Amino acid sequence: MAKINLLPWRADRRKQRQQEFLTMLGVASAAAVLISLLIVLYYNGQIDGQNNRNQYLTDQIASLDKQIVEIAELDKKKAGLLKRKQVIEELQASRSQMVHLFDELARTIADGTQITSIQQNGAEMTLLGRAQSNARVSTYMRNLDVSGWMGNPDLSIIELRGSDPGLPNEFSLKVQLKNPNDPAQAAAAAAATPETAAAPPPDPLAPVGTAPAATPSGAAPAVAPGTAPATTAPAPATTAPASSTPAPAATTVPAPTTPPAPAAGGQP
Numbered sequence: 001m002a003k004i005n006l007l008p009w010r011a012d013r014r015k016q017r018q019q020e021f022l023t024m025l026g027v028a029s030a031a032a033v034l035i036s037l038l039i040v041l042y043y044n045g046q047i048d049g050q051n052n053r054n055q056y057l058t059d060q061i062a063s064l065d066k067q068i069v070e071i072a073e074l075d076k077k078k079a080g081l082l083k084r085k086q087v088i089e090e091l092q093a094s095r096s097q098m099v100h101l102f103d104e105l106a107r108t109i110a111d112g113t114q115i116t117s118i119q120q121n122g123a124e125m126t127l128l129g130r131a132q133s134n135a136r137v138s139t140y141m142r143n144l145d146v147s148g149w150m151g152n153p154d155l156s157i158i159e160l161r162g163s164d165p166g167l168p169n170e171f172s173l174k175v176q177l178k179n180p181n182d183p184a185q186a187a188a189a190a191a192a193t194p195e196t197a198a199a200p201p202p203d204p205l206a207p208v209g210t211a212p213a214a215t216p217s218g219a220a221p222a223v224a225p226g227t228a229p230a231t232t233a234p235a236p237a238t239t240a241p242a243s244s245t246p247a248p249a250a251t252t253v254p255a256p257t258t259p260p261a262p263a264a265g266g267q268p
Contacts, residue, residue, distance in 0.1 A: 093179065094179060097149070097177070097179060100149050101149055101150070101177070104147050104149045104150060105118075107143075107147075108140065108143035108144055108147050108150070109143075110131075110136050110139040110140040110143060111136070111139075112131060112132035112133070112136040112167070113129060113130070113131045113132075113137065113140045114130045114131070114167055115127055115128070115129040116128050116129050116130060117129075120177075123176060123177045124174055124175075124176060124177070125150070125174065125175050125176075125177055126156075126172065126173075126174050127172070127173050127174075127175065128170075128171075128172050129170070129171060130164060130167035130168075130169060130170050130171070131158075131167060131169045131171060132166070132167055132168070132169070133169060134158065134169065137155065137158060137171050137173075141153040141155065141173065144173075148178065148180045149177065149178055149179070149180070150175045150176070150177060150178060151175065151176055151178050152175065152176040153174070153175045154173060154174045154175070155171065155172075156172040156173060156174060157171065157172045158170070158171040158172075159171075
C-alpha cells in the first residue's frame with residue numbers, strides 16, 4: 001500500500017536550509033569581523049611601534065641638537081683659549097723684543113739722521129725722521145738691512161723742507177720686525193742665506209765699502225792692477241859732510257886704585 005506523507009516536509013526542509021544558511025552567514029560574518037579586528041589590531045600595533053620609533057628618533061635628534069649646540073659653544077671657548085694661549089706665547093717670546101728694538105734703533109742710526117716718530121703695526125714699523133741728505137738716509141737703510149731685529153727697509157717718501165736748516169730732508173720708511181730668538185725665523189733666515197751664515201756679522205755702524213773681502217785660507221793676497229809689487233832695496237850709504245871745526249879731544253879719566261890688602265900677621 002502506498003504511503004502518503006501529508007506533512008509539509010518541503011516547508012520544513014526549506015526552513016532547515018534557511019536556518020543552515022543563516023548559521024553559515026553568521027559564522028562567516030563573525031569570522032570576517034574577527035579577521036578584520038585582527039587586521040586592525042595588527043596595523044594599529046605596527047603604527048604604534050613606528051610612532052614609538054619615530055618618537056625615539058625625535059628624542060635622539062633633539063638630544064644630538066643639544067650636543068651640537070654644546071659642541072659649538074665648546075669650540076668657541078676652545079678658540080678663545082687658543083687665541084689667549086697664542087697671545088701669551090707671543091708676549092713671552094717678544095717680552096725682550098722692545099728692549100732689543102730700541103737698542104738696535106740707537107745702534108743703527110746714521111750720522112746726520114734723526115728719528116722723530118715711531119709707529120708699530122704688528123710686525124711692521126714706520127719710522128719718521130730728518131736727515132742731512134739722501135746719502136744719510138741710504139746709509140741708515142743699509143744699517144737697518146743688516147740689523148738682527150729689523151730688515152727689509154722700504155722708503156715711502158723723502159722730501160726737502162726748510163723747517164730745519166741742519167736737517168732739511170724729511171723721510172718716512174717702513175721696516176719689518178724680526179726676532180732672532182724665534183726658531184722659525186732663524187731657520188728661514190739660514191735657508192735664505194746659506195753662504196753668509198758662517199761669516200761674522202758686520203758692524204752696522206761701519207761705512208759701506210770698508211769691510212775687506214774674505215779670502216780663503218792659504219791664498220796669496222791679490223795685487224791691485226797697475227801697481228808694482230813692493231820690493232825691499234838696501235838703503236844707500238850716506239856720508240856726513242866734513243866739518244871744519246876739529247872735534248874736541250877725548251879726555252881720559254884715570255881709573256881709581258884700590259889699596260892692597262894687608263898681609264897676614266898685621267904686616268903691610
